[in-house]
Amino acid sequence: MLRMRKYNAGDTWLCALCHPAPPPPPETLEHLFFGCRFAQDCWAEIGITWDQNSSIIHNIDSAKRRWNHGLFWEIFMLGSWGVWKERNAKIFENIAPSKRYWKRRLKADLELLNFRFAKDSQNTQLACFVFTL
Structure with a gap:
């Protein structure tokens, strides 16, 4: 139950992204980041x-092993941040969730992250992945 009443976030404990x-x-947490249809x-x-x-641990571990683009943790964290946003x-x-906007935010965040890397293989991997988005 991620919503807190003291922040005037409503009094329901139901997933806002699945509602109605x-x-x-x-x-x-498990539903929002892994089970929610959005x-x-x-x-x-x-x-x-x-x-x-x-389990969450198994899902993340399995996804990391299947991931072939590199920088899994960075992309996973920024993708999760986008779902949260x-x-x-x-x-x-009261803005409807948008996959297009989620993807645009992910791309922008990854482009900013690319500045953290020196011109090396991580920089190239990330740039290639961002280009495919």
Whole structure:
């Protein structure tokens, strides 16, 4: 239950990204980042899938092993951050979640991250991945 009433985020514990899907599931970390249909669709856009019958640890480990672009953790963290931002936009600004905007934000964040790397293989890997988005 990620919503906090003291921040005027509503009094429901249901997933804001799934709402009003009948019936929307409770919002948990596992649901929001791995089980939510919106999040699953976002991850699929970049070739990451999750097994709904596995633990978070197993899902992340399995996705990391299948990932062939390098820099998995950076992309996973920024993708998760994007899902969180879409959730907050829905809750606090009543803006409908958008895979297109999630992907655009991910691309912009990855381009900024690219400045952290020297001109080496990580820089090239990231630039190639961003180009494919």
